Amino acid sequence: MSENETQEGAGSGELTRKELVTRAGQVGAGIVVGGALVGPAAAATGGRRAPTPKRGGKLTFALEQDPVFLAPFGQILTSGHWGKEPIYDSLLEWDRKLEVQPALAESYTTPNDTTYVFKLRRGVRFHNGKELTAEDVKYSFDLQAAPPLPGSVAVLGQFPAIDRVEIVNKYSVRILMKRPDASLIGYLAWGRYSPIVPVDLYKQINPVTQAIGTGPFRLETFIPNDRVDLVRNPRFWKRGQPYLDALTLKTLPDEQARVAAIRSGAIDGATFLYDAARNLATDRNLNVLRGPTAAFRELQMTLKGERKPWHDKRVRQAVSAALNRQDMTFRVYGGNGRPSGHIPPGYGPYPYPVADLRNNYLKFDLTKARALMAAAGQRNGFSVTMSTFSTPQDFPALASVIKSQLAQIGIDVRIEAQEPGTFAANNGRGNFEWDLTARGMRGDPNGYVAEFGPASPAYKAWYEGGWDRPDLTRLIERGIATVNQRQRTAIYRQIQRILFDEMVQVPLVSVNKFQVFRKPVKNMYVAFTDFNTGLRSAWLDR
Amino acid sequence: MFRNIVQRFLLVIPTLVGISLVIFLMVRLLPGNVVDVLTGGDVTITEEQRVTIRGQLGLDGSYPGQYFDWVGGMLSGDPGNSFRSGEPIGDILVRALPVTIELIILAILIAVLVGIPLGVVSAARRDSAHDYASRIGGLIGVSIPNFWLATLLLLVSSQVFNWVPSFSYVSIFDDPVANLGQMILPALSISVFTMAIVMRMVRATMLEVLGQDYVRTARAKGVPRRGVVYRHALRNALIPVVTVVGFEIGVLISGAAIVEIIFGLPGVGYTLLQAIFNRDYPLIQTTTMLVATTFIVFNLLVDLLYGVLDPRISQE
Numbered sequence: 001m002s003e004n005e006t007q008e009g010a011g012s013g014e015l016t017r018k019e020l021v022t023r024a025g026q027v028g029a030g031i032v033v034g035g036a037l038v039g040p041a042a043a044a045t046g047g048r049r050a051p052t053p054k055r056g057g058k059l060t061f062a063l064e065q066d067p068v069f070l071a072p073f074g075q076i077l078t079s080g081h082w083g084k085e086p087i088y089d090s091l092l093e094w095d096r097k098l099e100v101q102p103a104l105a106e107s108y109t110t111p112n113d114t115t116y117v118f119k120l121r122r123g124v125r126f127h128n129g130k131e132l133t134a135e136d137v138k139y140s141f142d143l144q145a146a147p148p149l150p151g152s153v154a155v156l157g158q159f160p161a162i163d164r165v166e167i168v169n170k171y172s173v174r175i176l177m178k179r180p181d182a183s184l185i186g187y188l189a190w191g192r193y194s195p196i197v198p199v200d201l202y203k204q205i206n207p208v209t210q211a212i213g214t215g216p217f218r219l220e221t222f223i224p225n226d227r228v229d230l231v232r233n234p235r236f237w238k239r240g241q242p243y244l245d246a247l248t249l250k251t252l253p254d255e256q257a258r259v260a261a262i263r264s265g266a267i268d269g270a271t272f273l274y275d276a277a278r279n280l281a282t283d284r285n286l287n288v289l290r291g292p293t294a295a296f297r298e299l300q301m302t303l304k305g306e307r308k309p310w311h312d313k314r315v316r317q318a319v320s321a322a323l324n325r326q327d328m329t330f331r332v333y334g335g336n337g338r339p340s341g342h343i344p345p346g347y348g349p350y351p352y353p354v355a356d357l358r359n360n361y362l363k364f365d366l367t368k369a370r371a372l373m374a375a376a377g378q379r380n381g382f383s384v385t386m387s388t389f390s391t392p393q394d395f396p397a398l399a400s401v402i403k404s405q406l407a408q409i410g411i412d413v414r415i416e417a418q419e420p421g422t423f424a425a426n427n428g429r430g431n432f433e434w435d436l437t438a439r440g441m442r443g444d445p446n447g448y449v450a451e452f453g454p455a456s457p458a459y460k461a462w463y464e465g466g467w468d469r470p471d472l473t474r475l476i477e478r479g480i481a482t483v484n485q486r487q488r489t490a491i492y493r494q495i496q497r498i499l500f501d502e503m504v505q506v507p508l509v510s511v512n513k514f515q516v517f518r519k520p521v522k523n524m525y526v527a528f529t530d531f532n533t534g535l536r537s538a539w540l541d542r
Numbered sequence: 543m544f545r546n547i548v549q550r551f552l553l554v555i556p557t558l559v560g561i562s563l564v565i566f567l568m569v570r571l572l573p574g575n576v577v578d579v580l581t582g583g584d585v586t587i588t589e590e591q592r593v594t595i596r597g598q599l600g601l602d603g604s605y606p607g608q609y610f611d612w613v614g615g616m617l618s619g620d621p622g623n624s625f626r627s628g629e630p631i632g633d634i635l636v637r638a639l640p641v642t643i644e645l646i647i648l649a650i651l652i653a654v655l656v657g658i659p660l661g662v663v664s665a666a667r668r669d670s671a672h673d674y675a676s677r678i679g680g681l682i683g684v685s686i687p688n689f690w691l692a693t694l695l696l697l698v699s700s701q702v703f704n705w706v707p708s709f710s711y712v713s714i715f716d717d718p719v720a721n722l723g724q725m726i727l728p729a730l731s732i733s734v735f736t737m738a739i740v741m742r743m744v745r746a747t748m749l750e751v752l753g754q755d756y757v758r759t760a761r762a763k764g765v766p767r768r769g770v771v772y773r774h775a776l777r778n779a780l781i782p783v784v785t786v787v788g789f790e791i792g793v794l795i796s797g798a799a800i801v802e803i804i805f806g807l808p809g810v811g812y813t814l815l816q817a818i819f820n821r822d823y824p825l826i827q828t829t830t831m832l833v834a835t836t837f838i839v840f841n842l843l844v845d846l847l848y849g850v851l852d853p854r855i856s857q858e
């Protein structure tokens with residue numbers, strides 16, 4: 001590959017073929033959840049001065065899955081947000097380093113633990129020309145709390161403890177919480193479930209295929225299973241942006257079709273698995289970007305009902321010690337990943353450094369693993385069924401590696417690959433022995449640990465009656481109620497230490513995501529959130 | 543003849559009822575229901591929220607109730623809304639149908655226009671180099687999976703010609719040239735199997751017909767070879783081909799599903815597969831009924847046409 005472009009952000013970067021083959025992930029993302037806003041959203045600086053963006057042009061980006069609908073509220077699947085992401089804004093936003101920045105709100109104050117007052121940016125216009133006011137914000141929060149069809153109340157699991165939203169004046173709103181809940185800021189900055197729409201949006205348009213937001217792009221057409229055509233919003237509140245005249249999001253589920261399309265120039269960018277990205281790195285017309293995401297793989301065990309060998313903590317610890325995560329990363333992901341704890345590396349200050357995981361908490365130690373098995377009376381091992389997703393392909397491959405590694409301590413793992421819908425159903429109901437599964441982005445660290453507390457429906461499905469740690473429950477409750485960043489970090493570190501000891505879920509590896517763009521596409525990055533946020537400010541050097 | 547047609551039409555009704563029951567039950571027997579898909583495996587969902595979602599989707603009633611609601615809706619022209627997008631299913635199918643119909647028509651045209659001449663030449667010049675080439679081509683044609691061929695065509699065209707069809711669907715009525723440009727590779731991908739079948743069928747029936755007395759008579763009367771082959775032999779040899787093409791509609795529809803995904807064409811097959819992944823019950827049921835009905839209707843038409851082409855059959 002030729003000249004390297006300066007890449008900014010959470011560890012994303014352009015890669016050469018050699019690097020793709022040999023390097024593992026290195027850089028983490030910073031996140032500041034809670035606290036004051038840190039000034040206007042500005043591009044972070046890379047190693048050298050960024051070139052001046054050029055205006056104009058149309059960019060076509062291929063999506064792996066269809067967004068299905070554009071309704072702003074109640075869409076739980078990540079792919080369902082890809083279509084509406086360039087259209088809507090929230091009160092706050094994360095920048096590419098995952099630092100909280102002002103968006104539709106200029107600033108906020110917290111008079112007490114349960115009150116937030118947001119001052120709105122003045123002069124912001126929706127795509128239909130209407131000015132943004134506090135009324136729109138209240139309307140939007142009301143719908144977030146009760147998503148209309150085709151949205152689903154399923155998203156309410158992510159909704160913070162908001163009691164009500166009050167209009168202070170035309171440009172200020174007050175959010176009153178039922179109890180102290182630090183997840184509010186992350187919820188707003190993520191934007192996934194918190195877009196702001198004009199009052200009576202659902203009466204004005206069909207929100208399934210139409211949209212009115214304040215985002216950088218205005219919807220022109222949405223054809224389900226085909227494409228989302230967007231055009232530049234000339235009144236976007238970030239002056240001068242977006243740089244593109246038009247953006248098309250084309251659904252192309254078949255990876256080989258995306259390969260052919262990007263090689264020929266039919267599309268300008270897309271997401272690829274590691275193998276395809278490696279092959280595309282040889283094309284001098286393309287840039288391969290790599291970045292860490294919140295997605296990490298983990299081995300999950302049920303601890304309820306009939307007593308099984310892994311009800312003994314020593315067996316679970318043995319399983320973790322017998323798993324060679326570095327080997328997994330190289331055999332399945334070509335070295336593009338790193339060990340992950342229960343909060344993925346890159347998620348701000350909360351996770352333990354990768355070195356700590358590798359050398360201490362998740363250290364590969366076969367001798368220790370065998371000793372733990374012996375101490376638990378399982379010297380001869382046991383058999384267990386491990387379910388996993390049949391697709392994406394890395395799950396069955398990873399399952400095979402786990403099977404071979406655990407065979408060394410006498411555990412016979414029977415792999416059962418299930419269609420994703422079936423897997424989700426069984427997992428949600430606790431109908432499994434072991435699951436090889438994945439976790440994704442969360443708006444707040446609490447989202448990664450809440451399931452270990454008895455208040456969570458997941459706890460009831462997976463652990464009720466078989467496992468309990470009251471001290472952990474108390475820490476989880478303290479974590480969500482604590483606003484101070486330093487105190488929160490200490491609490492979530494303590495929670496993770498307990499989880500490393502209990503190992504009811506055995507975290508494995510965090511894997512990198514690859515996106516490939518044609519050379520003229522600039523200012524793109526792989527977003528940690530698994531969204532395609534870079535498209536909002538990308539430009540074409542033509 | 544009329545009685546025969548009425549009988550055939552009446553037989554269609556229990557067939558469709560049976561299919562509707564099987565489809566209705568099968569989608570509900572799939573592990574992982576639409577609530578699981580809608581919640582994306584989110585483990586924070588409470589049982590109360592699950593119940594609410596089921597109520598919103600109309601899944602809280604009994605199975606017979608749900609079945610009759612759906613069938614009643616279909617008969618009245620309103621099969622309901624998609625569980626996932628909330629869009630009326632009629633609108634979804636109106637958008638998707640033209641894509642698939644065009645794809646299948648193009649595939650049949652390619653299969654017939656290439657398969658018949660190849661079969662004729664192969665039969666007329668039996669055991670020649672042409673014949674061997676056509677037979678080997680036919681063997682390959684029935685052996686190649688269409689998804690593999692589609693991927694191959696796509697990669698070869700991008701690597702060798704630096705060209706791929708446009709991935710944003712354009713209607714034939716808006717821009718016929720652009721439309722044909724993007725439909726030709728998908729149509730070719732799914733036509734190859736049918737093309738090979740047609741070629742082999744034409745060859746086999748032509749060989750049989752060419753040995754018939756009336757063909758010998760025509761030759762003896764001095765009819766030129768071309769006239770014997772095309773006017774006397776081919777006309778009769780085409781009767782079984784009509785049947786084969788009719789039955790191949792089902793194969794083409796199933797092939798279209800995969801090929802539409804590969805080429806990003808928003809047709810019925812693509813819609814159906816997405817609906818299955820999403821456990822979108824009413825969309826799965828209605829789309830499958832549509833495909834099944836199409837298949838049945840084509841079979842019926844083929845049977846009737848067969849009687850027209852060969853009056854002995856209807857007399858029997």
